[in-house]
Amino acid sequence: MPPPSKVFPLDPTKPLIPVDVLLEGPQGQQLIRMALDTGATYTIAPRWVLQAIGYQPSATGQSIEFIAAGSVERKPLVTVHGVCAFGVRVAKSPVVCHDLPAQSPVRGLLGLNFLRHFNVHLNFLSRRLVLSPR
Numbered sequence: 001m002p003p004p005s006k007v008f009p010l011d012p013t014k015p016l017i018p019v020d021v022l023l024e025g026p027q028g029q030q031l032i033r034m035a036l037d038t039g040a041t042y043t044i045a046p047r048w049v050l051q052a053i054g055y056q057p058s059a060t061g062q063s064i065e066f067i068a069a070g071s072v073e074r075k076p077l078v079t080v081h082g083v084c085a086f087g088v089r090v091a092k093s094p095v096v097c098h099d100l101p102a103q104s105p106v107r108g109l110l111g112l113n114f115l116r117h118f119n120v121h122l123n124f125l126s127r128r129l130v131l132s133p134r
Helices: 047-052
Strands: 006-009 018-025 028-036 044-045 062-069 071-085 086-098 108-110 118-123 128-133
Touching: 018 047, 018 108, 028 044, 028 047, 047 086
Parallel strands: 028 108, 044 086
Antiparallel strands: 006 128, 018 028, 018 071, 044 108, 062 071, 071 086, 118 128
């Protein structure tokens, strides 16, 4: 029998869907507030978080180009030990090292590379997000 779906409340009055995300690395864990972003291919976290959990983003040798604020940028790509959100964990998940603007209400973005591991249903009329195993 597959695990049950998990249901989370949504606040349709907020301009984004905030999510507390735990990033795991070789030297620890860091909990940060991210926005659920179905338009982001990758999860994005700031440099200080990746460094705090034991990574040197510039030394990975991997990078990716992506569009941010209308310009194409090349940023380091780090494969972290785990990304935990909504009570579930995705191991060995790529994370783009990119600092969001200081005025942003979140420190990162939870992208499709996390969400693709699940069936995700956003229902704004009933004010809930449902996350189910694939």
